Amino acid sequence: MNQPVANNPYVQAPQHGVPSNKTNQPILSKIRLTSLLGALLLFLFPWVDIQCSGQSIVTQNGFQTIVGDGSVSSQLKAMSNQQEGKENEEGESMGVAPLVGVALVALVGGLVFAFLSVFRSSGKSGTVAVFCAGLALLCLIFQMVIGFPAKKGLDEKMGVSGQAKAEENMSGEQTMDDAFAQIGSQIADQAAQVFQVKLTPAFYFELFLLSVPLFLLLFRSGSAVPLAPHNQQYQQGQVQQANLA
Numbered sequence: 001m002n003q004p005v006a007n008n009p010y011v012q013a014p015q016h017g018v019p020s021n022k023t024n025q026p027i028l029s030k031i032r033l034t035s036l037l038g039a040l041l042l043f044l045f046p047w048v049d050i051q052c053s054g055q056s057i058v059t060q061n062g063f064q065t066i067v068g069d070g071s072v073s074s075q076l077k078a079m080s081n082q083q084e085g086k087e088n089e090e091g092e093s094m095g096v097a098p099l100v101g102v103a104l105v106a107l108v109g110g111l112v113f114a115f116l117s118v119f120r121s122s123g124k125s126g127t128v129a130v131f132c133a134g135l136a137l138l139c140l141i142f143q144m145v146i147g148f149p150a151k152k153g154l155d156e157k158m159g160v161s162g163q164a165k166a167e168e169n170m171s172g173e174q175t176m177d178d179a180f181a182q183i184g185s186q187i188a189d190q191a192a193q194v195f196q197v198k199l200t201p202a203f204y205f206e207l208f209l210l211s212v213p214l215f216l217l218l219f220r221s222g223s224a225v226p227l228a229p230h231n232q233q234y235q236q237g238q239v240q241q242a243n244l245a
Contacts, residue, residue: 026118028216029126033114035212036133040107042209045202046071048150052195060094060150062206066101068093068149095149103139106132107210114213130213137210144199151197 043062050058050070058070110132117126 025123025126025220026121028220029114029118029121032126032129032133032213032216033111033118035209036107036111036114036129039133039136039206039209040111042202042206043104046200047203047206048148049198049200050150050154050195051198058094058150059200060148062100062104065097065148065150066104068095068097068153070094070150093153095153097143097149099139099143103136103143106136106139110136110213127217130217133210133213137207137214140203140207140210144203148197148199154195154197 046059046061047065048060049056050060055073057073059073060070064070110129113125113129113132117123117129
């Protein structure tokens with residue numbers, strides 16, 4: 001009475017329409033790991049470029065922005081060796097960036113879980129890696145919005161130097177607070193036009209690499225193809241076959 005399984009159209013093995021997220025998961029995990037590893041390496045590249053009249057004088061990579069350190073250009077070293085030595089002896093910092101430090105910790109954590117997701121095929125590890133990458137991305141974006149400490153420190157130094165210059169140029173009584181503030185403000189504005197703090201392409205590439213795991217998560221969630229009609233018939237045929245048996 002029962003139709004043979006080989007001739008039953010409802011129980012033929014499906015050939016198409018299976019979810020593709022399982023087959024793509026190893027590839028996506030490797031891409032995620034590569035992007036996070038590249039993001040960590042970009043911490044070695046300059047992120048912040050302090051320029052004077054269009055010429056780079058000091059740069060900061062990702063690690064240096066955390067502690068407020070910087071790399072002085074060779075041109076500036078040649079022009080101000082004596083002044084640079086005094087600054088180094090004082091150990092003056094351009095300002096710490098704790099948000100970048102949090103981003104670095106989150107990135108390292110994401111790398112650890114990304115390794116686990118590749119070599120142990122753990123879905124939970126991959127999810128944690130994406131979360132860590134997203135946290136690092138948010139920290140860097142927020143730091144970019146509020147500004148890096150180097151720019152704030154430079155503005156403060158220009159204001160202080162403007163006031164010091166005003167003190168030298170002013171003669172007579174030192175009770176002229178309004179004139180003192182005005183002269184200092186003018187000098188600080190002129191200095192701000194000469195000095196500029198810019199973000200390098202390496203920083204924006206860092207943001208791109210950190211966003212790759214998020215895009216992969218969206219791609220994986222949308223790559224699950226619904227079962228085709230003949231596969232639904234296959235499942236219905238299995239249920240009918242089990243009832244007849």
